[in-house]
Amino acid sequence: MQLEHAAIWCSDLEAMRAFYCRWLGARSNAKYRNAKGFESYFLSFDGGARLELMQWADVSTDPPSAERQRLGLAHLAFTLGSRAAVDSLTAELVAAGSVCVGQPRQTGDGYYESVILDPEHNRLELCA
Incomplete structure (x- = not known):
């Protein structure tokens, strides 16, 4: 499947x-x-x-909150292939005005990731 x-x-x-x-x-x-x-x-x-x-x-057009999680879609994860790519794209997105709610870091479940909000505050994990 x-x-x-x-x-x-x-x-x-x-x-x-x-x-x-x-x-x-x-x-x-x-x-x-x-x-x-x-x-x-x-x-x-x-x-x-x-x-x-x-x-x-x-x-409904009620805006989601950047500060709180909500029921429904939790996040979308995109693999970028390397820590350097995660760091680079995170910095580019922040410089372009995107909100970073999770700085690049090693997680306990084995990912290196950052969390960025898209233009409508959906959480995107950028992973390596």
């Missing part, structure tokens, strides 16, 4: 698409729209993983 994709409801679909494509190397399909106002992109990553970014007026 294989996970096909994960999905995130977005308030700014275009900003989220641009973030994942620019910073995490995603490749996007053309935008899908239906008659009910639902819009989405599927983003593909090396190795076959996909992320669906979705927007629809009927979904």
Whole structure:
């Protein structure tokens, strides 16, 4: 069995698409729209993983909190291949205005990781 994709409801679909494509190397399909106002992109990553970014007026737009975890999606983890790559991308993202809620560190379960918030405060683990 294989996970096909994960999905995130977005308030700014275009900003989220641009973030994942620019910073995490995603490749996007053309935008899908239906008659009910639902819009989405599927983003593909090396190795076959996909992320669906979705927007629809009927979904709550209450902003998530950067300070607290919440029920639902906990995080998305992206492997970068080396500690140097984690350190470098973390620094680039912070310099570009992203919020870092977990500085690069060795974790107890064997990862070297940092935690960055995407434009809508979803937690992204950058791992080696």
